[in-house]
Amino acid sequence: MAVRIFAATKIKIMKAAILYQLGQSPKYGEIGEPVPQNNDQLLITVKAAAIKNVDKGRASGSHYSVQALEKPAVVGMDGVGVLEDGTRVYGFGAGGVIAEKALLNRSLTVKLPDSLDDVTAAALPNAVIGAAAALRFRANLQPGQVVVINGATGVTGMVAVQIAKYYGAAKVIATGRNQEQLDKLLQLGADEVISLKQTDAQVTDRLKQIHTETPISIVIDYTWGHPAELLLAALKGNGSTTHKVRFVTVGGMAGEEIILPSSILRSSDIEILGSGLGSIAAEDMQKIFSEVIPEMFQLAAEGKLKMDTITVALQEIEQAWNMDVAGGTRLVVVV
DSSP states (O other), X not given: OEEEEETTEEEEEEEXXXXXSTTSOOEEXXXXXXXXXXXXXXXXXXXXXXXXXXXXXXXXXXXXXXXXXXXXXXXXXXXXXXXXXXXXXEEEESSOOSBSEEEEEEEEEEEOOTTSOHHHHHHHHHHHHHHXXXXXXXXXXXXXXXXXXXXXXXXXXXXXXXHHHHTTOSEXXXXXXXXXHHHHHHHHTOSEEEETTSOHHHHHHHHHHHHHHSOOOXXXXXXXXXXXXXXXXXXXXXXXXXXOEEEEEOOOTTOSOOOOOHHHHHHSOEEEEXXXXXXXXXXXXXXXXXXXXXXXXXXXXXTSXXXXXXXXXXXXXXXXXXXXXXXXXXXXXXO
């Protein structure tokens, strides 16, 4: 770690992924090392941090949680590192995390199992939050229920399939466009896969058939847009009593808007919810860090929760930021 002298004041300088302007890719450069401001902040030596859609959205200024950029800022919402006493932890940053040093929020920090590697630990949590929060806290999944994961071929969708089965879903149906990833989902616990490359009629007809034979209780949707419209149309009733369905939207990869005919809601017992930053209750967010993530880390350490990863070095951040990564694979920066 370099130390430079300015006006008789020692300022520790570190390497980091630095965003200078919204909409640009972060650049590898030097910036002042963060200093804890209170007892709620923990300083870590960073080992790994994932690049996620939410990180890219915030850097571009398009994500709803973005704040005004007042000065050059380190990117990355969360990561894995080592405390001063040698304890390995994962946590949410009190500032950017893709750097040599970072601050974590003490209450949003989880100790890692000894057998879990840094890269997997950095890759999993965002997907776990995007899956488990929707399934457990928003959809209130109960053992024996039938679950559809719409848009399951992405990183979070593939984790959602595994977690739904772990939480006791009797049947998990996965939809998506990547046939290779759909085939892999059958190995990860999906009971059936439906290709969204089929015609609209083929997709809705199969979903209607499933809903008739084994009523769907939960839809976890990562696409919104047209695929969500197809699912909602398949759940439309015909005037008789219907099975209650909780439809939880987590992402908008196929578009931020849908056409939702009133007749769908009037003819069926559908409850539409969202899951994301702002929609998860504070007490549930605490449970995610105190219960959910530690449990999922242990599953991963035992080889029972799987995710594909690819790694890049911190100094490659500008080129890696817009790297074309294979579906279902998480890009992780190793520091």
